[in-house]
Amino acid sequence: MQIDFSNQLHYFWALLPETVLIVCALLLLVVDGFWKGRKGPGRAVGSLSLVALALAAAANYWLLGVAEVGTTGAVAIDSYRIFTNFIFLGAAALTVLISFDYVAREGIDLGEYYILLLFCVVGMMLLAASRDLILIFLGFELMSFAAYVLTAFKRDDPKSSEAGLKYFLLGAFSSAFLVYGMALIFGAGGTTNLGVLREILVAGDISPMLAGGIVLLTIGFAFKVSAVPFHVWTPDAYEGAPTPFTAFMATAIKAGAFAAFIRIFVIAFGDLHIYWERSIWWLAVLTMIVPNLIALVQDDIKRLLAYSSIAHAGYLLVALISANESGMASFLFYLVAYTVMTIGAFAIVLVIAGKNDRLQRIRDYSGLGWTHPWPAAMLALFLVSLAGLPPTGGFIGKFYILRASIEAGYPNLAVILAFATLVSYWYYLRVIVSMYMRTAESPLPRLEWSGSLRTAVAICALITVFLGLLPSWPLLKAQQSVEGLVRVTERVSDSFGVVAQR
């Protein structure tokens, strides 16, 4: 099918996955409202939201066979969008699967939890799809509003409310940066359409207004992807939020922000690379070094994983700054690996924590490997993958990012990434050492993890290992997804001042 935006009704087809998901979410709202059952609608709405995600995935698959006319429609129909949509939908489905146990245990078994999650996913899908600054801003708001509420979803827990408020204030602040940057770019280019801006804005002819817009956009996105020094809200928000939603925040929401980041900076402003690469270079360096050092002294496993997720944003920034096709392919590949391993790790953490999230210190994990071999083995696998050791997806993903950064002429970033990874081994392995080489102080009771949670963990583990052992097929898909999106441009110089020829 051909999509031609001169016929406005074609927007409906172009946005089919989003439409399907939002209609399902609205239907679920009605179901939740009219629910008559004795037990509350939470579980039923949760199961139905899985169906909704599956329907949206089917619509997304249908988009593969759709071609668009031109590259200036407000909604992009390209494989990049479809690939990232699958990541969002998969992450949301895994989050729903690991949520069932948690919400029942913590007494927040409400239908709204899943409905807000669906709205959040719609926002992300808009972020990946839109080729218009206004639509990107709308996507951000839709995603963030649902996320603020979900962060504060444990109403009786002061920590959760505090996290929600902090997240809301910082999120609103960063949205202001974003929208002001967009306004300046609109002033410089005369349009909000990224496809048109890409043709209008050429290197060598850059106005102060455009430079200001790019700087403000960089700051706004740095807040959203929690890059150092704009990361301070992250550990608090991640620690206070309900654990399954923390997993979702660390993976899908970050992926959504990165999707728009790449759509604007790499695809639309690819020709202006020399103007934005220096600031993002520093962001990437700081984001790789600082959180890895702070994570060394964390005792709370949720905070440890939060700092680890900030560090991973730094690795993804390296892929972004490369701004070539292998950089974007490695970004997509790493995003898949990062999503499954992080959700898996958080799933085990939420099982171990027990009622009211009591057991979250690292010393609570001592001896776990002998008393509860299965959860310990799974957590060890995910942590090894996060650390980037073979034979896991995390290793291959890091390897491809290193390759892309060297191809793009950033050997210094590759060296820093390798060193940051070395530092990170310490705190990932500390948990594993604690599980297998310490004796338990007070043995954990029998763990309660239902079939759905086990399924989610098994899927995460399988994908993590699969990406590590047979990476060529997913990498091929990632490469096909980004083909032709970036124009091959001549780089002026790399970070050492050496001219790089491409």
Place this chain on the structure above:
Amino acid sequence: MQRHYIPVLILFALSLVNAVALVGLSHLVSTFRPTHVKKAAYESGIPALGDTRERFAVNYYVVAMLFLLFDVEVVFLFTWGAVFNRVGLFGYVAILLFLFVLVVGLLYEWKKGALEWD
């Protein structure tokens, strides 16, 4: 093109001059002999009793939120009505979709009891 905005600038300048002049002149020219009655609050409602930082029922927030929601709806509807002839079938369908989303929200809050006062 920037010349078009000069009237706006003049308006800003005039209003600034006006405000400064009104306050400044009344300070300079007037005589000020305060008495107890003159200093009392004038036509500002009942005198305050106690602290303003009190907890009050969450219902007020819900009402305020719902009011805001339907207020924004009216703003959309007015602007849409003003250009109704030009937006055609697409605009009609679009506003119907918008209203549909709102109706679902209304249905939800009604069934959840957000419209009950207690």
